[in-house]
Amino acid sequence: MSTIKSDLGWSTRERIVVRGKDLPGEILGTLSLGDMAFFELTGNVPNEKQSRLFNAMAVTLVEHGVTPSAIAARMTYLGAPEAMQAAVAAGLCGLGSVFVGSMEGAAKILSSGKTAQEIVAENKRIPGLGHNLHKPVDPRAVRLFAIGRETGFYGKHCELMEALGREKKLPVNATGAIGALACELGLDWRAVRGIGVMARAVGLVGHLLEESRQPMAEAIWHQVEAQATQHIDKK
Amino acid sequence: MSTIKSDLGWSTRERIVVRGKDLPGEILGTLSLGDMAFFELTGNVPNEKQSRLFNAMAVTLVEHGVTPSAIAARMTYLGAPEAMQAAVAAGLCGLGSVFVGSMEGAAKILSSGKTAQEIVAENKRIPGLGHNLHKPVDPRAVRLFAIGRETGFYGKHCELMEALGREKKLPVNATGAIGALACELGLDWRAVRGIGVMARAVGLVGHLLEESRQPMAEAIWHQVEAQATQHIDKK
Amino acid sequence: MSTIKSDLGWSTRERIVVRGKDLPGEILGTLSLGDMAFFELTGNVPNEKQSRLFNAMAVTLVEHGVTPSAIAARMTYLGAPEAMQAAVAAGLCGLGSVFVGSMEGAAKILSSGKTAQEIVAENKRIPGLGHNLHKPVDPRAVRLFAIGRETGFYGKHCELMEALGREKKLPVNATGAIGALACELGLDWRAVRGIGVMARAVGLVGHLLEESRQPMAEAIWHQVEAQATQHIDKK
Amino acid sequence: MSTIKSDLGWSTRERIVVRGKDLPGEILGTLSLGDMAFFELTGNVPNEKQSRLFNAMAVTLVEHGVTPSAIAARMTYLGAPEAMQAAVAAGLCGLGSVFVGSMEGAAKILSSGKTAQEIVAENKRIPGLGHNLHKPVDPRAVRLFAIGRETGFYGKHCELMEALGREKKLPVNATGAIGALACELGLDWRAVRGIGVMARAVGLVGHLLEESRQPMAEAIWHQVEAQATQHIDKK
Numbered sequence: 055m056s057t058i059k060s061d062l063g064w065s066t067r068e069r070i071v072v073r074g075k076d077l078p079g080e081i082l083g084t085l086s087l088g089d090m091a092f093f094e095l096t097g098n099v100p101n102e103k104q105s106r107l108f109n110a111m112a113v114t115l116v117e118h119g120v121t122p123s124a125i126a127a128r129m130t131y132l133g134a135p136e137a138m139q140a141a142v143a144a145g146l147c148g149l150g151s152v153f154v155g156s157m158e159g160a161a162k163i164l165s166s167g168k169t170a171q172e173i174v175a176e177n178k179r180i181p182g183l184g185h186n187l188h189k190p191v192d193p194r195a196v197r198l199f200a201i202g203r204e205t206g207f208y209g210k211h212c213e214l215m216e217a218l219g220r221e222k223k224l225p226v227n228a229t230g231a232i233g234a235l236a237c238e239l240g241l242d243w244r245a246v247r248g249i250g251v252m253a254r255a256v257g258l259v260g261h262l263l264e265e266s267r268q269p270m271a272e273a274i275w276h277q278v279e280a281q282a283t284q285h286i287d288k289k
Numbered sequence: 290m291s292t293i294k295s296d297l298g299w300s301t302r303e304r305i306v307v308r309g310k311d312l313p314g315e316i317l318g319t320l321s322l323g324d325m326a327f328f329e330l331t332g333n334v335p336n337e338k339q340s341r342l343f344n345a346m347a348v349t350l351v352e353h354g355v356t357p358s359a360i361a362a363r364m365t366y367l368g369a370p371e372a373m374q375a376a377v378a379a380g381l382c383g384l385g386s387v388f389v390g391s392m393e394g395a396a397k398i399l400s401s402g403k404t405a406q407e408i409v410a411e412n413k414r415i416p417g418l419g420h421n422l423h424k425p426v427d428p429r430a431v432r433l434f435a436i437g438r439e440t441g442f443y444g445k446h447c448e449l450m451e452a453l454g455r456e457k458k459l460p461v462n463a464t465g466a467i468g469a470l471a472c473e474l475g476l477d478w479r480a481v482r483g484i485g486v487m488a489r490a491v492g493l494v495g496h497l498l499e500e501s502r503q504p505m506a507e508a509i510w511h512q513v514e515a516q517a518t519q520h521i522d523k524k
Numbered sequence: 525m526s527t528i529k530s531d532l533g534w535s536t537r538e539r540i541v542v543r544g545k546d547l548p549g550e551i552l553g554t555l556s557l558g559d560m561a562f563f564e565l566t567g568n569v570p571n572e573k574q575s576r577l578f579n580a581m582a583v584t585l586v587e588h589g590v591t592p593s594a595i596a597a598r599m600t601y602l603g604a605p606e607a608m609q610a611a612v613a614a615g616l617c618g619l620g621s622v623f624v625g626s627m628e629g630a631a632k633i634l635s636s637g638k639t640a641q642e643i644v645a646e647n648k649r650i651p652g653l654g655h656n657l658h659k660p661v662d663p664r665a666v667r668l669f670a671i672g673r674e675t676g677f678y679g680k681h682c683e684l685m686e687a688l689g690r691e692k693k694l695p696v697n698a699t700g701a702i703g704a705l706a707c708e709l710g711l712d713w714r715a716v717r718g719i720g721v722m723a724r725a726v727g728l729v730g731h732l733l734e735e736s737r738q739p740m741a742e743a744i745w746h747q748v749e750a751q752a753t754q755h756i757d758k759k
Numbered sequence: 760m761s762t763i764k765s766d767l768g769w770s771t772r773e774r775i776v777v778r779g780k781d782l783p784g785e786i787l788g789t790l791s792l793g794d795m796a797f798f799e800l801t802g803n804v805p806n807e808k809q810s811r812l813f814n815a816m817a818v819t820l821v822e823h824g825v826t827p828s829a830i831a832a833r834m835t836y837l838g839a840p841e842a843m844q845a846a847v848a849a850g851l852c853g854l855g856s857v858f859v860g861s862m863e864g865a866a867k868i869l870s871s872g873k874t875a876q877e878i879v880a881e882n883k884r885i886p887g888l889g890h891n892l893h894k895p896v897d898p899r900a901v902r903l904f905a906i907g908r909e910t911g912f913y914g915k916h917c918e919l920m921e922a923l924g925r926e927k928k929l930p931v932n933a934t935g936a937i938g939a940l941a942c943e944l945g946l947d948w949r950a951v952r953g954i955g956v957m958a959r960a961v962g963l964v965g966h967l968l969e970e971s972r973q974p975m976a977e978a979i980w981h982q983v984e985a986q987a988t989q990h991i992d993k994k
Contacts, residue, residue, distance in 0.1 A: 058505045058512070060987040062495055063354040067424055069993070072352045078432035083439075086344040087323030087491065090351050094495035109321040116325050117307045119298040120749045122599040122741060126614050129596040134620020137385060138479075139486050140845035143378035144596050144614035146490070147852070150372060150604020189302055197313035204318075244373075244501045248494030251374050255381070255490035256322065259483030260297055260329035266479045270293045271592060274748055277293070279590045282740065282765040288774070295752040304758070355984045357976060361834040361849050364827040369855020375610035379831050379849035382617070385839020505987065510827050513979055517530040517825045523539070528975045528982070532965055533824040537894055542822045548902035553909075556814040557961065558792030560821050564965035579791040586795050587777045589768040607855060608949075609956050613848035616960070620842060659772055667783035674788075714843075714971045718964030721844050725851070725960035726792070729953030730767055730799035736949045740763045747763070 062094070073097050088112055091252060095245050103205035104239060110201045111232045114194050115154065115253035116260075123148050123254060124261040125274065131262050132271035138262050145258040146251055153229075154250035156181035160215065160233025161243035170217040180218050182230020195231035202235050211237035297329070308332050323347055326487060330480050338440035339474060345436045346467045349429050350389065350488035351495075358383050358489060359496040360509065366497050367506035373497050380493040381486055388464075389485035391416035395450065395468025396478035405452040415453050417465020430466035437470050446472035532564070543567050558582055561722060565715050573675035574709060580671045581702045584664050585624065585723035586730075593618050593724060594731040595744065601732050602741035608732050615728040616721055623699075624720035626651035630685065630703025631713035640687040650688050652700020665701035672705050681707035767799070778802050793817055796957060800950050808910035809944060815906045816937045819899050820859065820958035821965075828853050828959060829966040830979065836967050837976035843967050850963040851956055858934075859955035861886035865920065865938025866948035875922040885923050887935020900936035907940050916942035 063072040070077040073093060085093060088109035092100040100108055127145030134140055149155065159181030163173055173180065185192050199216075202208035215234035219226045226234075229250070236246045265271060298307040305312040308328060320328060323344035327335040335343055362380030369375055384390065394416030398408055408415065420427050434451075437443035450469035454461045461469075464485070471481045500506060533542040540547040543563060555563060558579035562570040570578055597615030604610055619625065629651030633643055643650065655662050669686075672678035685704035689696045696704075699720070706716045735741060768777040775782040778798060790798060793814035797805040805813055832850030839845055854860070864886030868878055878885065890897050904921075907913035920939035924931045931939075934955070941951045970976060 058508050058983055058986040059503060059990060060355050060496075060499060060505065061503075061991075062492075062499055063352045064988040064991050064993055065354055065422060066993050067422060068428065070353065070423075070429060071993075077349070077352075078428040082345045082348055082429065082432045083341060083436045085348055086321045086340075087326065087347045087351075087488070088321045090348045091322065091491045091494075094352060094491060095498060105321075106318060110317045112322045113317060113320055113325045114312070116322075117298045117312075117329060118305065119300055120295050120745075120752045122602050122745050125745065125748060126596040126599040129592040129599070130614065130618035132592050133618030133623045134625075134842065134844070136621050137617070137839065137842040137845055138482055139381050139384040139389070139839070140617040140620070140842055140848065142483070142486050142490075143381040143845065143848070144600065144617040146374050146378040146381070147607070147610040147614040148600035148603030149374040150610070151606050153603045154374065155604070187300060187302060188305075193303065193313040194305060194317065197317045201318045242498060242501075245494065245498045247373055248377070248498065251377050252487070252490045252494050253322070255377075256326045256329060256487045257297075259326075259480065259487050261295075263330060263477060263480045263483065264295060264297055266477075268294065268296075270295065270748075270752065273293050274744070275590075275592050275595065278595060278740075278744055278763055281763040282590045283769040285764060286766075286769050288769055288771050288776075293748055293751040294755060296756075299753040299756050299758055301758050306758075355980075355987045357834040357837050357980050360980065360983060361831040364831040364834070365849065365853035367827050368853030368858045369607060369609070369860075371856050372604065372607040372610055372852070374604070375607055375613065375852040375855070378610065378613070379835065379852040382842070382845040382849040383835035383838030385845070386841050388838045390839070505983075506827060509979070509983055510825075510830065513528055513830060513975075514825045516528040517975065518534040520529060521531075521534050523534055523536050523541075528978050529973060530825050530966075530969060530975065531973075532962075532969060533822045535824060535892060537892060538898065540823065540893075540899060547819070547822075548898040552815045552818060552899065552902045553811060553906045555818055556791045556793045556810075557796065557817045557821075557958070560818045561792065561961045561964075564822060564961060565968060575791075576788060580787045582792045583787060583790055583795045584782070586792075587768045587782075587799060588775065589770055590765050608952055609851050609854040609859070612953070612956050612960075613851040616844050616848040616851070619844040624844070657770060657772060658775075663773065663783040664775060664787065667787045671788045712968060712971075715964065715968045717843055718847070718968065721847050722957070722961045722964050723792070725847075725957045726796045726799060727767075729796075729950065729957050731765075732953065733800060733947060733950045734765060734767055736947075738764060738766075740765065743763050 095241060107201055107205045107207050107235060108239060110198060111235055112249055112253045114198065114228050114232060115250045116257040127258045127261055128265045128271040131265050141262055142255055142258045146254060149251055149254060155247055157229040157233045157250055158243060158247040160230045161236050161246040164211045164214055164234055164237050165243055170214055170221055173218060174221045180222060182215060182227060182233050183219055183222055183224040185227040191225045192227040194228035195226045198231040198235060207235060207238040209238050330476060342436055342440045342442050342470060343474060345433060346470055347484055347488045349463050349467060350485045351492040362493045362496055363500045363506040366500050376497055377490055377493045381489060384486055384489060390482055392464040392468045392485055393478060393482040395465045396471050396481040399446045399449055399469055399472050400478055405449055405456055408453060409456045415457060417450060417462060417468050418454055418457055418459040420462040426460045427462040429463035430461045433466040433470060442470060442473040444473050565711060577671055577675045577677050577705060578709060580668060581705055582719055582723045584668060584698050584702060585720045586727040597728045597731055598735045598741040601735050611732055612725055612728045616724060619721055619724060625717055627699040627703045627720055628713060628717040630700045631706050631716040634681045634684055634704055634707050635713055640684055640691055643688060644691045650692060652685060652697060652703050653689055653692055653694040655697040661695045662697040664698035665696045668701040668705060677705060677708040679708050800946060812906055812910045812912050812940060813944060815903060816940055817954055817958045819933050819937060820955045821962040832963045832966055833970045833976040836970050846967055847960055847963045851959060854956055854959060860952055862934040862938045862955055863948060863952040865935045866941050866951040869916045869919055869939055869942050870948055875919055875926055878923060879926045885927060887920060887932060887938050888924055888927055888929040890932040896930045897932040899933035900931045903936040903940060912940060912943040914943050
């Protein structure tokens with residue numbers, strides 16, 4: 055039976071404390087949003103190198119243009135502009151197995167202690183490899199591994215991810231690189247999808263602000279509806 | 290009629306560009322997550338002072354212990370641990386008029402061009418004032434205004450917010466301070482709720498990671514269910 | 525301070541009771557889904573006429589083709605097919621002020637005790653009137669009012685709604701008719717939006733089943749992305 | 760490549776057609792909400808026996824007291840009472856693998872063409888068996904199978920489900936019975952989780968209406984927060 059217990063934060067009239075640090079006195083003005091995320095996930099304030107790497111990983115997933123999640127968020131905003139939090143939520147709901155979830159899958163496989171050969175033998179599809187658009191390389195993965203090297207975190211998990219790519223003759227994509235680097239940083243694989251979720255929340259707010267000024271949702275709706283029913287004889 | 294047009298980002302096989310900057314080459318390793326959020330919302334990379342202030346504003350709302358949104362996210366994770374993005378989404382859905390929405394309300398009122406007297410006359414309840422716990426002052430607001438002064442952004446919107454607090458004899462709370470500082474930074478009031486939404490997405494990932502290791506949702510469920518039905522004669 | 529107390533249902537090892545009725549023994553096989561919804565909202569099993577009218581109201585909103593909420597649900601399913609509940613949730617998030625919310629607004633105005641003249645004087649836009657497509661009449665509203673007459677529920681709230689339409693020279697739309705008929709049935713205006721939400725949940729499941737067999741989300745994505753960025757010189 | 764095509768419904772100025780039937784003329788006042796759901800999922804209007812069984816299956820999952828999904832919805836409503844659709848959405852997000860998802864799993868296994876022995880050999884845990892509360896039998900499953908017999912739909916999938924229960928010495932629970940009966944009705948296993956999702960949408964609206972009149976969310980919040988942090992020395 056679980057017990058009701060949390061160590062993330064507490065408040066009294068005078069104080070707000072997050073993971074043991076006084077929020078106004080020790081965190082605000084000191085930690086950036088990315089460093090706060092690292093602190094929230096690990097309990098440790100990142101050092102400069104950890105901060106540089108972790109922020110790069112998170113920033114990678116903020117914005118990738120008009121993606122399915124951005125479209126879902128914009129369609130939601132069209133119906134409920136007074137509830138933009140719900141539009142962000144709608145956009146996040148699709149960050150599952152097909153897109154962002156592959157980060158989690160990659161981290162899980164890489165932290166399993168298995169060799170590239172074992173992994174290839176056991177998995178028909180390896181998460182974090184291949185991309186429908188970015189071929190023959192995903193430039194985000196290249197850059198992330200470079201930052202991994204610059205900060206001294208490129209290690210065995212990254213090597214394993216790249217070995218898997220060579221075995222399968224597929225490029226490591228951004229989610230594979232992030233999964234591997236998350237392992238190097240010692241992050242729990244269960245937190246890895248969360249990095250993508252928080253990053254996309256940032257990007258979705260950007261899309262909704264653009265939607266509020268330069269809307270596209272209604273045009274998408276009418277265009278899609280017309281196409282979807284053009285095969286029907288409407289009489 | 291809206292047209293389908295976005296200026297946030299685009300990709301080709303080789304390139305991923307966000308608001309005119311090459312993501313791998315100019316953004317990754319350069320912008321932190323908070324600075325990326327500012328860039329996404331405004332199109333400008335923040336200078337050092339803007340960065341310090343904006344990051345402090347966002348960090349304020351990441352974590353406040355076991356809040357209603359954290360409970361909603363944890364209850365959701367209990368039923369669908371394979372879809373943690375949906376649990377974050379569930380937690381975000383409640384960031385409406387009662388909690389985070391007051392940031393937006395404060396920013397809207399402060400940017401209306403009205404005086405404190407006019408605002409007090411027209412509004413029975415002024416968003417961004419008062420807190421059910423943090424009395425007589427909200428230490429986050431105090432600290433945020435101090436960072437506003439340190440970075441040179443404390444200005445007329447902050448003064449107006451504090452004047453409203455004096456008029457109503459209520460402390461400016463964290464959302465009021467953030468609303469005022471967002472105006473000072475020139476952010477669109479429609480983006481202001483979004484700062485809270487992205488911040489809470491970070492915090493909710495932290496709660497779900499803790500829930501995966503040290504669960505409380507099932508205990509909450511059984512306790513609440515027992516209490517809710519104890520007045521019923523179950524036979 | 526609120527107390528933790530619910531009268532909706534309870535269970536023991538042997539029994540499951542909903543609003544005082546034994547679920548297996550008195551409800552399953554006896555109440556239809558629509559009647560169960562009425563029972564859940566009011567505590568009363570509907571008589572035959574109430575059932576006919578309430579079911580017609582709910583059925584009205586189940587399906588209206590490829591709407592914004594259906595598109596949001598399908599885009600979400602594309603990324604997370606393993607979590608179809610999250611895709612339904614994403615689709616529901618947009619049932620706000622612009623679409624389904626007008627039912628609630630109509631019911632609230634109609635139950636305010638004011639005259640048509642007072643309502644017209646006080647409201648620039650009256651919820652439940654006008655439709656961007658269905659002109660000069662919304663055939664759903666016509667049919668719903670007819671069922672209202674057949675079941676003996678067409679009364680002063682329906683008359684008021686139609687009077688408002690005449691005053692504003694706009695047709696009563698489906699949400700206006702449902703709002704008025706909900707008042708006639710004695711439903712709380714706070715439950716009225718909920719009728720639309722439950723109805724659309726049914727329809728969204730239908731869309732997701734079709735999406736799983738005959739997908740359109742990926743085609744929408746690529747088409748929208750191409751259009752949205754065609755004004756950009758991508759080099 | 761997918762194409763943009765839907766056969767669920769279309770509209771013109773004068774007409775609204777759902778799966779080939781005129782909504783105002785042929786559906787409203789004729790189909791109940793449950794029958795409309797069957798029609799939406801299968802394209803066929805259910806006959807009397809199909810209707811009785813399908814409605815019983817859907818009704819089973821509407822209400823089970825203060826469940827995790829009801830708590831998530833209520834916590835969300837506390838923060839955003841103006842967006843009740845988002846509170847329903849939040850409640851639905853948790854209908855994943857642990858609770859309602861087992862219906863889908865049961866239907867998938869039962870429609871796989873395998874024998875009870877094969878299924879037991881291949882699966883450590885069989886979805887649709889066992890319940891943490893309802894022991895030694897789940898009275899909903901008993902009643903649903905009885906309705907299956909009464910309507911002539913109790914067949915080989917139900918027998919297989921009950922055989923699996925005997926093999927594992929666990930009672931068939933409500934989700935197992937619904938999964939089996941869905942197979943008997945010829946429903947696609949991908950639609951089966953959807954029956955639970957639509958049913959819970961109905962129930963969640965009921966919870967939110969009760970929450971609006973007799974709130975418990977704030978009390979849950981304060982109680983949980985106090986318990987969760989009582990081990991901390993707050994000074």
